[in-house]
Amino acid sequence: MDIVVYRFSIDRMLAGLARKLLILGHDTYLRTENDTLRAFLTRALEEDRILITTSVRTYNIFKGSKRYASLKFILARSEDPHKLLEGLVGLGFNFERELVLKRCTICNYPLEEVKDHSCAEVPEYVKRKFSTLWYCRSCGRYYWPGSHYMRMLKSVERYIES
Numbered sequence: 084m085d086i087v088v089y090r091f092s093i094d095r096m097l098a099g100l101a102r103k104l105l106i107l108g109h110d111t112y113l114r115t116e117n118d119t120l121r122a123f124l125t126r127a128l129e130e131d132r133i134l135i136t137t138s139v140r141t142y143n144i145f146k147g148s149k150r151y152a153s154l155k156f157i158l159a160r161s162e163d164p165h166k167l168l169e170g171l172v173g174l175g176f177n178f179e180r181e182l183v184l185k186r187c188t189i190c191n192y193p194l195e196e197v198k199d200h201s202c203a204e205v206p207e208y209v210k211r212k213f214s215t216l217w218y219c220r221s222c223g224r225y226y227w228p229g230s231h232y233m234r235m236l237k238s239v240e241r242y243i244e245s
């Protein structure tokens with residue numbers, strides 16, 4: 084079965100959910116302070132993203148507008164990321180293990196596997212311990228399966244398909 088990378092647009096009050104979706108490896112745009120409502124809706128429509136918000140006002144604008152008729156919209160009843168992830172699983176979303184931590188949790192950019200350990204930014208003990216690192220070309224961060232990784236993995240473990 085093909086692994087599906089979902090595309091989400093997440094409203095600002097759901098930043099906790101956005102972070103977990105990024106850890107799960109899905110393409111997740113978090114609305115910024117500068118995004119007007121119109122810009123936020125338009126981006127989701129143009130980039131074929133599933134928009135998730137708790138804002139009834141936003142929902143009413145979406146419902147009342149022909150322009151956004153084809154937008155995929157989820158009105159969340161909670162800001163709790165765990166409740167929301169359970170809800171997404173209930174709606175039929177599958178979160179595959181292969182995608183976990185394959186995306187930068189800061190800038191939503193796919194990570195590249197790095198075997199060359201010449202990078203100066205990574206501590207020596209990490210280079211000795213892990214043969215594979217992941218690199219974000221957008222922000223220059225390196226990721227490795229250390230304790231921070233394991234904590235992130237644990238926080239989403241129960242939603243991953245097994």
Ligand SMILES: [Zn+2]
Pocket residue numbers: 187188189190191192219220221222223224
């Ligand atoms: Zn990054």
